Amino acid sequence: MKKLWFQLHWFVGITAGTVLMVIGLSGATLAFREQILDALNPGVRTVAVQSAPVLAPQQFALAARALKPHERVTSIILYDTPGSSARIGLAPAPGERKGETIYLNPYTAALLPELKYEGFFEWTEQLHRFLLLPRDPGKMVSGVLAFCLMGLALSGLYLRWPRRVWDWRTWLTFDTRMKGRSFLWGLHSVAGTWVLVVFMVFTVSGVYWAFDPIRDMADGWMGTLRPPREAAAPKPKAAKPPKAEPADLTPSWTTFQQTAPNWQMAFLRPPERANAPLQILWVAKDAPHVRARSSMAINMQTGALLKSELYADKPVGARLQSTIYPLHLGTYFGVVGQLIVFIAALALPGFGITGWMLYLNRRKQKRIARAERAQFAASALAGLVQDDPVLMAYASQTGQAERLALQSAAALQKAGVAVHVHSLEKLTLPQLGKYRRALFVASSFGEGEAPDSARRFSRLLHAAKEELQHVQYAVLALGDRNYAQFCGFGRTLDQRLSFMGAQPLHPMIEMDNGDAGALARWGNALRGLMGEGAADAGEVTLSAAADDSDYVSWRLDQRVLLNPGSIGFPLYEITLGGDIGDGWRPGALVDIWPGHYGVDATPRRYSLASVPQDGSLQLVVRQVQCERGLGLASGWLTDQAAIGDEVRVRLIANPSFDAYPQPAPAIYIGNGSGIAGLRSHLRARVLEGAQRNWLIFGERQQAHDAICADEIKGWRAQGFLPELDLMYSRDVTGGGYVQDCLQQRADTLRQWIADGAVIFVCGSLQGMAGGVDDALADIIGRAQLEQLAEDGRYRRDVY
Template identity: 60%
Template sequence: MKRDPLPGLTTAAPARGPAPRTWAWPTWKQVWFQLHWFIGITAGTVLVVIGLTGALLTFRDELTDLINPGVRHVPAEARPMLTPQQAAQAVRMAHPERRVTSVIVYSEAGSAARVGLAPLPGQARGESVYVHPYTGAPQPELAGDAAFEWIEFLHRWLLLPRDTGKPVTGTLALCLLGLALSGLYLRWPRRALDWRAWLTFDAHLKGRPFLWALHSVAGTWALVAYVIFTATGAYWAFESVRGTVDGWAGVQRPAREAVGKKVKAPGAAKGPPADLTPAWNTFTQQAPDWRMAFLRFTDKPGDPVQIAWLAADAPHPRARSRMTIRTDGTLAKNEPYAAQTAGARALSTIYPLHVGTYFGLPGRIAMMLASLALPGFAVTGWMLYLKRRRQARAARAERARLGQDIPAALGVAPVLVAYASQTGQAERLALRTAAALQAAGTPADVRSVATLTPADLAGYRDALFVASSYGEGEPPDGARRFTRLLDDSAATLPDLRYAVLALGDRGYPHFCGYGLALDARLAALGGRRLFAPVEVDDGDAAAIARWSAALACLGAGPLGGCIADPATDEQPWQSWPLTGRTLLNPGSAGAPLFEVVLAAPTDLHWQAGALVEILPPADGTAGSLSPRSYSIASIPADGAVQLLVRQVRHAQGLGVASGWLTEHAAIGATVTARLMPNPAFAPADADVPCIFIGNGSGLAGLRGHLRARVTAGRHRNWLLFGERSRAFDTLCAAELHRWADAGFLPELDLVFSRDGDGYVQDRLRQRGATLRAWIADGAVLYVCGSLQGMAGGVDAALAELLGRDEVDALAAAGRLRRDVY
């Protein structure tokens, strides 16, 4: 009795609710993950503001000079530059009512002196006046300086009062540290000692993997900068931290009240100004290699001149030496930077580290880029977060639909549908799978693998696993415990029949790594595959349709219905003689393509579209190698298994399997092989029109279908096939034209790209009207060939011609079947 096929995975009506969701303790990684996201979506926006303002301040001096050419730097002249006394006197003459408190001079020719004035009543600090280094004329006020002051106020205190803003920005600094360290833990790669795993980025990724890789790799590059930002920021923000660090360094700072008292000095001068000439003469004798000198003084008789200065060979801009010189020129104290305590020197590096000047121009550029990256982290983080939320909402919706009350078949054992999900996509697909099963009368228990143990699997006869891969083919966080238990289990599962839907992204080196590893481990424990793992590349709808079509084969009731069919049972490995090998494209610019003939056992039967797994011989270094799959280009009536094998050549030489089959194995040699079902590419059940689309060695799967349909007398066939050159790549041309002449190929489109025909997808667009007519007549589409290029191009062309919803509907109904690689 023929069973009704299962509906596609879009079927919403389930038979009964899922098994109760068993709660499991979250792993440390899950805890850190939630912490990372929580901090990111709460503090992230403000951190963006701090990052952008910090980036602007990193090159404040250069931006100021760009806006104000000729103010702080003038063309160098042959005459001497002003002394501090001359610069101070010039400002006193321009502002006789104000008291001069400091002078900064530079040894670099053309650098203007900077003279500081005492603050007026009500001011926190006084202004600075730049003086022409040769004429003494006051320079124009700096345009944009007030804007930079506002930006610095925003950066340091978020425009809040100082006492309030400091702990706020300090707390945000700690949040950035939490984001950096938790991100480091979350992305810890499997190959932790390989620098490429940490620092390289694959630009070919797309979708969520692209965002995740960009977010995590850029975060690793910026990690050191963020640790420096947060450590130095916390030092300034929290008095307790600053006091502790100063204590460790052995440095005592004056109380804040005392500092405040000094800045409240009146703005008008009360006595004759101090003469700086004797002190300056002494300084230049003691420090002939000075680069910058900052003189501070009062008008009180007897007060010395304090000079903080920078040597030409100073290791960083805050490596300042200090002198105290009396007004008569007597040296009272000399403290070279090298003679200061190690603690004092360490404290002097805090600001240069924060802004990057400690490492010169490269350090400043690195800190600026790290600051500018914060908006990027916020954007990519929000995109990943919102996508995760959408996946979670979709999963909740699927669970709600799965809970609707539709009667299940009585006396039918439930199928376990287990998922290992990182973002929610695997959970959603598992729920849709359960809905499709239950709509056909088969009850399903939907469970996360986080709640399962190997002993639980023994309680089911049939199990379907939807498994995402995380990072470099690793299990999702919630699946780590189950994976560890399964790897350590000594029990066998001889009664378990299973299938795996593996989710991944081909941009990663370990595509669908966890799903394939799970499949292999279940097989090693004695489980029997219902069908080969279905690999999904970045949510590819056609691959999910293959899963749907494979489930449709299983029918209503228990999944054992298909197990008895030899075409879907996993066959044992056998030795098949190699009886023929023919080069099909001599002279082609492409790699050689061979027809390989294997003498399969006479009692072996298969459906068109089935696969053969070939076990390559051991290569002497790696031992036994993993099997390679090839589409069968023949039917059982041909009396042999025929394959179309493209010879693959790497830098190390020929591919192991293709090289063995096409060159190394002698005619008559035995090949270790076995038949593998391919239900997602199975023949159509009825005499409906069929459209076959492919390129290259993909002709193998299409040729098997065409031979079966010709043998069955089914005429409504259309082949669109692409290769390089008509002169050298007309594969199986005699057979194809013979079928066309006999009426079995009323539509035959052979497309040769190097002859100016374009590609298969281009011909498909040109024949859009015919395509729509065939689809309206119930045609089934088969696509076989390379995933990169052809399959993607055909999918895009179908979406343009039919609409994406119609393409998805065809896939869900089993009318779009793909076998791509």
């Protein structure tokens, strides 16, 4: 669901958002319209304050008639502010919507200069309200755009909704030291949160004005709906009566001043008929906003007050309706409100620009990925028409072997050698037998085992009776010398191929954690296959590490000790904030490059404990202590880094521990910090509504090591954990290990597997993972367990 909203957010953002940039710019231009006009037109709407008394409306009316003898005065606007000019509105010419406004000196009634540049702001207002379209279709388009802005604001809020809702820093701050896409995302998302309320005001008011049915409905709720006007019956034309002299405004003005001594603005509407009452709208000095208007009706002949309605006495709905326009302009909160509206309106183009930059960056990354895939697809196609292609096969658990295999294939292809790239997950022995030359890049898993994706091929290879005397091969074995069976699977592969008669092109190369020397030797082995193309290919450059451009900057937002008082090493939940981007799959991994490392270090890898919907990247990190002190990565994350520090991050897909592609029951088994990978899966399952889950998790003592206990209890109470076993091995009341639990619940386990359950194992290799593997093999048989692995129903992330 979140991915769908993400796609909708970007689609609307790069379509309607582009037009909203125009509306934002025009809105920002109009935010201080009155102040700008006054600054550009000194001496028009305000004049120098004099000691003489301000003239009365009747004097302004007479002066306007003398200046414009053929025009009818339709309004007189006066302000109690010293030096404010009188504004006289004249009737529009036939076919026009708006008449001329002239300004008169408040002390002499002399005509003041025409207000310049007002036409520009009127044009800008038409652009802002109707996009320069005819009024009715322009209103509709503006209304649709208002709905789009509302959708962008609300979907953006949903997409960045953090797990820790009450942490204000997560909502309102981001690390300004970030660069590139991370900086753009932080600016885009955090700025969106800052202006969210203002945008909602924009959208609600825009929709209210754009669609008459919505406006009528809202007015009905507020009790301000005007009854529709009935068409008047045509009347016979009568002779036009002689023009009557307009009535004197003096008695009415005297009554107004006596009734409203605290007026600040008065809007007089002289009637067309001399015997009709004078209508006055006015705003008090202590009014809450500029549209908080009271009204009067006064007999022009006698000065008698016919009707008076104070703003404070109006129904709540009418007062609410009057705030819509001031809220939209920001004038409800004075100059501060106008400034907020100005910034928010100006932010719309900013969101459009950053949104486009993020979108183009994503497109660029996808193009690069497509180009890389196409490169090797072209290589495979070329191999169909070229003789003697080289097989480049890889066995990868977390992607490093695949990366090196692709780099190696690219180097060979550049030298003109046809290459077919295959994962051992799908490779069969008959396929292998079709090649004369085969190169293998093989990682080891756990204590020298084959990666889960290569277990089927390993089993087939050991059971095969094929002869491979015609095959020449080379093996690059990847491993870690911290494990007893260093490069175990690579060694087994090399030995088995040799036993089957295959001839080595080059002695097996063992690489310890990206060792540059081993990579150089592998590069030399590749050059031996290039023949005449070696000179054209140049130097073979391989790197086991990801490019620096693959890393993005996140920030350390929070760390929480999960096991206070534990006899084990401290276990922390680490929360990082940054660009969620396209997100990640459950079970994904992350490489962390701590801030105090040099450029030549190897990054540390952790299982992700969160899902993209959490709005943050969460890890569960055990603080490692050794002779030289705290572990380099764990010590930095759990103790040395300050909150807010930059963290270089690379998300890594983990297909062998990804969610099963079809709906199925799921069994989650782990211990210690292995809760991270299990928690990401369970959170995803809860979001999907998948309820048949079984968690088997082990730690030391329940009193101190009940990790994520509240979250697990919540899942249990909601029905998402119908089976739950928590094992505490050091409790005096008797405990045990997760593998013991499997033996105790063997019958239930067999039933779940029979129902199609997928088994996920995450945690320490020593003890737990091996014990679980043995227990599962004992319960269902080694052959069935191997079949589960081949079918993708036995998935592991152990370390």
